[in-house]
Amino acid sequence: MRLEVLNSGYSTGTKLLFALIQLFSRQPVPDAARLVFYRPDFYGTRAKEFTHEAMRGPSAWSVADRELMAAYLSQMNESAFCIGAHTATAERAYQDGQKVAAVLADLDSAPIAQPLMATLRMLGKLTSEGKVSAADMQEVLATGVSSQQVEDALAVCAAFNTTNRLADAFGFEVLSPEGFEAGAKYLLRRGYR
Amino acid sequence: MPTEGKKRAAHRALEDRILTGAARASAEQRASAFGNADLRPQLDGLLGKVVARPTEVTDADFAAAQAAGFSEDELFELVICAAVGQSARLYDAGLAALADAVAAEENS
Numbered sequence: 001m002r003l004e005v006l007n008s009g010y011s012t013g014t015k016l017l018f019a020l021i022q023l024f025s026r027q028p029v030p031d032a033a034r035l036v037f038y039r040p041d042f043y044g045t046r047a048k049e050f051t052h053e054a055m056r057g058p059s060a061w062s063v064a065d066r067e068l069m070a071a072y073l074s075q076m077n078e079s080a081f082c083i084g085a086h087t088a089t090a091e092r093a094y095q096d097g098q099k100v101a102a103v104l105a106d107l108d109s110a111p112i113a114q115p116l117m118a119t120l121r122m123l124g125k126l127t128s129e130g131k132v133s134a135a136d137m138q139e140v141l142a143t144g145v146s147s148q149q150v151e152d153a154l155a156v157c158a159a160f161n162t163t164n165r166l167a168d169a170f171g172f173e174v175l176s177p178e179g180f181e182a183g184a185k186y187l188l189r190r191g192y193r
Numbered sequence: 194m195p196t197e198g199k200k201r202a203a204h205r206a207l208e209d210r211i212l213t214g215a216a217r218a219s220a221e222q223r224a225s226a227f228g229n230a231d232l233r234p235q236l237d238g239l240l241g242k243v244v245a246r247p248t249e250v251t252d253a254d255f256a257a258a259q260a261a262g263f264s265e266d267e268l269f270e271l272v273i274c275a276a277v278g279q280s281a282r283l284y285d286a287g288l289a290a291l292a293d294a295v296a297a298e299e300n301s
Contacts, residue, residue, distance in 0.1 A: 137294035165276035
């Protein structure tokens with residue numbers, strides 16, 4: 001990563017943990033995981049709590065839907081590490097790689113239900129333009145999405161707009177397909193805590 | 194005001210920590226980075242990109258900030274403040290538009 005402290009500034013205990021993870025997963029510890037172990041009292045602890053709540057906490061959106069939102073937002077932000085990580089996680093969660101690929105290729109023609117499509121469109125507009133109108137929200141609500149579901153989707157949006165920025169600013173190393181697959185398994189088994 | 198939901202509250206806890214908790218960078222610098230405003234010129238290149246064009250951040254942006262005297266730990270904090278600040282603005286803009294939409298529906 002771009003800051004040397006993020007490569008080597010960890011405590012002995014944390015370095016040992018990274019070595020064990022690498023030994024058992026046979027994959028390097030992803031930079032996204034390393035970042036939250038650096039001075040966790042400043043960022044990692046609360047970031048993990050918020051992200052876990054957004055991605056795995058109670059919601060009418062499935063885990064797969066929320067991972068798809070994460071992949072879609074990462075693509076809007078052109079964040080290579082996060083596109084790889086959350087495309088793999090959404091594909092695994094849905095057990096349907098084609099659906100995820102279709103959404104990322106062309107949202108309007110993707111084989112997904114209107115409520116999810118309208119929500120993704122709104123999140124994309126908010127992310128790229130920095131604002132949405134009440135009329136944009138009414139369009140989403142008109143497809144049957146509840147106001148709580150909109151709030152839940154906005155939490156996913158906040159989590160990934162931060163993670164995408166940190167991934168690209170600090171320069172997270174893009175993993176191999178096997179590395180992303182191992183990460184996806186972990187995120188579906190354990191979440192973000 | 195309605196009670197803040199659990200998710201927004203968890204984000205607020207993160208915001209409060211990075212802005213007001215113990216840190217290497219001053220609270221004033223962290224607030225500037227978070228608000229993407231009044232940034233010192235040596236930081237503007239790096240943090241402006243974190244907010245608006247993060248894929249364009251380069252090693253040279255970090256080098257320029259370090260040459261101006263910012264330590265790695267200060268930059269770690271300020272980059273996080275800039276990223277979380279942008280997300281907080283998006284989050285609040287979305288929630289405000291939602292509240293307006295719900296109010297319009299109730300009044301119709």
